[in-house]
Amino acid sequence: MTALSYLVIIFGYLALLLFIFGIIYRAWRWNRLPQGFSWGLFPKPTRWVVTSMLWKILAWPTLFKADRLLWAGALFFHLGLLVLFAGHLGSFIDIASLGERIGIPSESSYVIGITAGTIVAITILFYISRRLFIRRSSEISVFADHFWLWVLLVVVLVGIYSRVFHEVSSDAVRDFALSVVAFNPALPPQNFWFLMHVLLSEFFIIYAVIGKPIHLVGQLFTQYILVSEEGS
Numbered sequence: 001m002t003a004l005s006y007l008v009i010i011f012g013y014l015a016l017l018l019f020i021f022g023i024i025y026r027a028w029r030w031n032r033l034p035q036g037f038s039w040g041l042f043p044k045p046t047r048w049v050v051t052s053m054l055w056k057i058l059a060w061p062t063l064f065k066a067d068r069l070l071w072a073g074a075l076f077f078h079l080g081l082l083v084l085f086a087g088h089l090g091s092f093i094d095i096a097s098l099g100e101r102i103g104i105p106s107e108s109s110y111v112i113g114i115t116a117g118t119i120v121a122i123t124i125l126f127y128i129s130r131r132l133f134i135r136r137s138s139e140i141s142v143f144a145d146h147f148w149l150w151v152l153l154v155v156v157l158v159g160i161y162s163r164v165f166h167e168v169s170s171d172a173v174r175d176f177a178l179s180v181v182a183f184n185p186a187l188p189p190q191n192f193w194f195l196m197h198v199l200l201s202e203f204f205i206i207y208a209v210i211g212k213p214i215h216l217v218g219q220l221f222t223q224y225i226l227v228s229e230e231g232s
């Protein structure tokens, strides 16, 4: 188990480094692409531009018009991820007491986590089946489209399995996570399924930076350009 622990720590730092530099690099590279016209042409972001950008980024009205089922699936997928992300902040801060202060009892963290995880797993299966069984989608799907979905599904399923059958103490996870960010890594909790969950998620993060899934940065830039043009 110690070898697995070292892998978790080494790949953890690698994922963190790649994540930070990967995002900066992608934004920089995107910005260097030929734009066709000068940045100087863009109007200042008005309140209308910002509201319209937020609406398009958060509610995906174009997707709603084109494919309501996919829109609903994507909505559940991203909401589930958001809840999981909030729950995972518990690996760094005492989120249970923060939750209690806003009226979420700490005992409900289990139900919330498992429900959000299950929703994410089901929506990933929905994405996978579209790519496999709907001809129009399968024709335009490449290996990378399938690969990241399967990796994320395994990360989520191992996370759920670990939480249900081999729950680790959140204090022990927090001690470990904080030691890592303080660059003085302690050994992680010696729980095989937890370690596999973290290692696989680190692979996913590394793949997300090098491969396809990070689209948030591009979304912000693209929506800014589109909405600015509509408003001018």
Ligand code: HEM
Binding pocket: 084, 087, 088, 091, 112, 113, 114, 116, 117, 118, 155, 156, 157, 159, 160, 161, 162, 163, 164, 166, 167, 168, 169, 173, 177, 194, 197, 198, 201, 202, 204, 205
């Ligand atoms: C792509 C990234 C990740 C995804 C999608 C993900 C997803 C999940 C899911 C669905 C669960 C089960 C429900 C829950 O307890 O919330 C879970 C549990 C858990 N995750 Fe993650 N996770 C990710 C990354 C990480 C990382 C980097 C850590 C490192 C600290 C981590 C720590 C945990 C812990 C401690 C649990 C509870 C496991 C247990 O009690 O045995 N996760 N995760």
